[in-house]
Amino acid sequence: MRKVVSRDGTTIAYEVAGDGPPIVLLNGAFRDHTIFDQLVPELTAHCTTYVYDRRGRGQSGDSPEYAVEREVEDLAAVIEEAGGEAVVFAGSLGANLALEAAMTGVPITKLALHEPYYRVEGFAKPPSDFMAKLNALLADGDRDEAAALWLAELMELSPQAIEAWRQGPLWPMNVANAHTLPYDTTIAGDYTVPTERLATLRIPCLVLNSDGTSEWFKAAAKATATALPNGWGMALPGSFHRIDMDILGRVLAGFATT
Structure with missing residues (x-):
């Protein structure tokens, strides 16, 4: 590149x-x-x-x-x-x-x-403690659960849908880049x-x-x-x-x- x-x-x-x-x-x-x-x-x-x-x-x-x-x-x-x-x-x-x-x-x-x-208006915002939970998982080195938390609370995916993502070809990229999820959360304001x-x-x-x-x-x-x-x-x-x-x-x- x-x-x-x-x-x-x-x-x-x-x-x-x-x-x-x-x-x-x-x-x-x-x-x-x-x-x-x-x-x-x-x-x-x-x-x-x-x-x-x-x-x-x-x-x-x-x-x-x-x-x-x-x-x-x-x-x-x-x-x-x-x-x-x-x-x-x-x-x-x-x-x-x-x-x-x-x-x-x-x-x-x-x-x-x-x-x-x-x-x-009419659609709920993500939980106010989302960033704190995300940072705690990342501080513990649990990128997999950080990625799952993002999909659950930011994207509103069901546990079944998240498990399907885990079995999909893009999951390794999700986990590899999970440390940047606080960046995107900051962008969301x-x-x-x-x-x-x-x-x-x-x-x-x-x-x-x-x-x-x-x-x-x-x-x-x-x-x-x-x-x-x-x-x-x-x-x-x-x-x-x-x-x-x-x-x-x-x-x-x-x-x-x-």
Whole structure:
């Protein structure tokens, strides 16, 4: 992987593929750049894709103290490598991070978001002691239970669904990156849509959700699109927190190149 040094000196690892206008792909909790392995081939005929490991994951470095501002600077560093400005596609809490970056002036030309993590009125927020429980598990070195706690209390998955995740191919990545879950919890803030701040963001913003996702993710996507002056929502075929990859690729390619 290529490397770029972020503002605080942390090394961020990234990969480049394709030809055309640049699009940076930004992942959410648990994941590293490999989560886009199926999406990148759908885009490379139309765009130059940049995928990177967020700090603390994969081949990227980290810093002793976490701050959302440092992750904003990481994204800015990758965009600088992409030529100084870029379209950004971001999912889940990566979408929250991308919005924060755009609102603080990172040169994002267009923003596509997949189910940003907010809780709107009518849907309960995660327990107030979630972060404390998460940190306690991580302090004990129990990454497996930390990952399970995240899925139970942040994603509202049943014990049966969590056990299915444990048996799935992505669980080793979940456990390997569990130490970064406090980072994403920090990004989530108070879980509410920052309506007043989003009203200042003028770039085109496409907010996506899958037709098979949870009702609270659908509501969050709708509320986010409504709060953005140049935002609009779109539902695409998929399952919980996931859009069918070939369809997502076509939509993103069209969005990035028009």
